[in-house]
Amino acid sequence: MSWAGPFQYEIGKSPHKSAEPAEVVFDEQVPTLLCLSHLRWSFVYQRPQHLMSRFARDFNVLFCEEPVPTEDAQPWLEVRPEENGVQVLIPRLPAGCEGEAAEPVLRRLVDGYLAKLGVEDLLLWYYTPMSLAFTDHLEPKVVIYDCMDELSAFHGAPPQLIERERQLLRRADLVFTGGYSLYEAKRKHHDNAHPFPSSVDVDHFAAARRPQADPADQAEIPLPRLGFYGVIDERLDLPLIAKVAAQRPDWQIVLIGPVVKIDPALLPQRDNIHYLGGKTYDELPQYLAGWDVAIMPFALNESTRFISPTKTPEYLAGGRPVVSTPITDVVRTYGDTGIVRIADSPEAFVTACEAALADAEDRDSLLEKADEILGDMSWDHTWSLMKEKIQCAI
Incomplete structure (x- = not known):
């Protein structure tokens, strides 16, 4: 499938893996997992990349990053295929389009791409609660919050982050945490939380x-x-x-x-x-x-x-x-x-x-x-256990 208009593509080699990327692939017969991340796919290869690369065996995985500026007058969506069929989505927004003003623009970009793909069977996976601002209208089968860090404690965290996380915890069907300390903190706010400490290849x-x-x-x-x-x-x-x-x-x-x-x-x-x-x-x-x-x-x-x-x-x-x-x-x-x-x-x-x-x-x-x-620690094992939890939540 191919698309025209604002949905542009940059086909390039990932700076964090040696394999060349495949062409854009979308299988209409399998569900789509839209992952909303504050971390960029090509920054440091860690938990999101390990998990999404494996979930791409069973889902069309769309990995949506935070927006970056463009010199173009109109916003557009860069789509870059990565290994194992993951599609990285990078919203490109013109100067001055930020904060609350960016939210309806991001919503249109994401909605437009999902419509172009013909997505009907959708799951949402959040790494950042801030993405809730432009995805809270979607109607997925399951909402997963993989809380890998206490983002509100990081330098430069948005002031709205704490309230957005409260909203996400109310909406999520499943909460995974990146460690036991986080699990102990989040289980007080969600009755279907599970600790999944980061694993290893x-x-x-x-x-x-x-x-x-x-x-x-x-x-x-x-x-x-x-x-x-x-x-x-x-x-x-x-x-x-x-x-x-x-x-x-x-x-x-x-x-x-x-x-x-x-x-x-x-x-x-x-x-x-x-x-x-x-x-x-x-x-x-x-x-x-x-x-x-x-x-x-x-x-x-x-x-x-x-x-x-x-x-x-x-x-x-x-x-x-x-x-x-x-x-x-x-x-x-x-x-x-x-x-x-x-x-x-x-x-x-x-x-x-x-x-x-x-x-x-x-x-x-x-x-x-x-x-x-x-022992038997592996990302494959973590992925398998997470899949079981998701199947139970559907």
């Missing part, structure tokens, strides 16, 4: 267990290396990183990821702190393979109160010992494992990293413990 990250050449930008960094990958934002404890680097100048701290919502000038600068920028999901195991210890130096603040970091099982799948600050879901899930060490101060963090470096030397024991912890 074990085979993907297990590649880090094999000896391999370092990427060019990491190859010249001396050992030992303490590494982190993820978004570098207000959730990271920058003073902690600076103090650890100062106390142990012989250790190299490798930080991988885009810098978001904080001034890059505030990042600690030392000879043994290395910022390598964002990397693709496919590249992460190669970087992880070159680290001695994986670290999670999260700040303890409102933005990290409910997080359940996906990288914990990913680091373990890669065969690396982990040192983390005392994030609640990390402590309760991994704190007694022996290879995920918890530290609540710079001095304790240094001590824990020293112990983790010793753990890394006993590789056979480390890998055995990691595999025991991971």
Whole structure:
């Protein structure tokens, strides 16, 4: 099928996966799942991408991002096919079309595209309650709210977010949460809430267990290396990183990821702190393979109160010992494992990293413990359990 008018297409390669995208595919015989997300598909490959790629086996998945500006006088909808048949929808809005003024425009764009596709059998999946403003008129079979973070605690959160979430919780048939702390908070407001901590693609990250050449930008960094990958934002404890680097100048701290919502000038600068920028999901195991210890130096603040970091099982799948600050879901899930060490101060963090470096030397024991912890954890398993909940709600 093809369409003209405002529904334009940009067929391009995803910057976070190596596979070329397929042509736009729409199967009129299967239901359509419209996912409304505050995260961009091509930003960091994480929970939404893992789940939507799998749901595309059973649904036409439309992944609608937040709008971006266009120089065009009229709004239009960019449609980009991604792997496994997912269609990424990006509303392009002219200058000045924002806030409440954008809501009816977004509604027309989404409605128009659903009409062009001939969608009759619809499910709605929300990552951001803000999208309710232009989708609350739709009549889906099921409404799912996958609450992966407490978004209202993040820097720059819209003031309407809390009220919009209340509305979404009233409308949702199912609520999934990205961890147990979030589940405990949301189950008070919804009687069909279920915890689904972020999982792991074990085979993907297990590649880090094999000896391999370092990427060019990491190859010249001396050992030992303490590494982190993820978004570098207000959730990271920058003073902690600076103090650890100062106390142990012989250790190299490798930080991988885009810098978001904080001034890059505030990042600690030392000879043994290395910022390598964002990397693709496919590249992460190669970087992880070159680290001695994986670290999670999260700040303890409102933005990290409910997080359940996906990288914990990913680091373990890669065969690396982990040192983390005392994030609640990390402590309760991994704190007694022996290879995920918890530290609540710079001095304790240094001590824990020293112990983790010793753990890394006993590789056979480390890998055995990691595999025991991971068990049958997988995104396929999470996806399967979520599908069961959805079928029960239909």
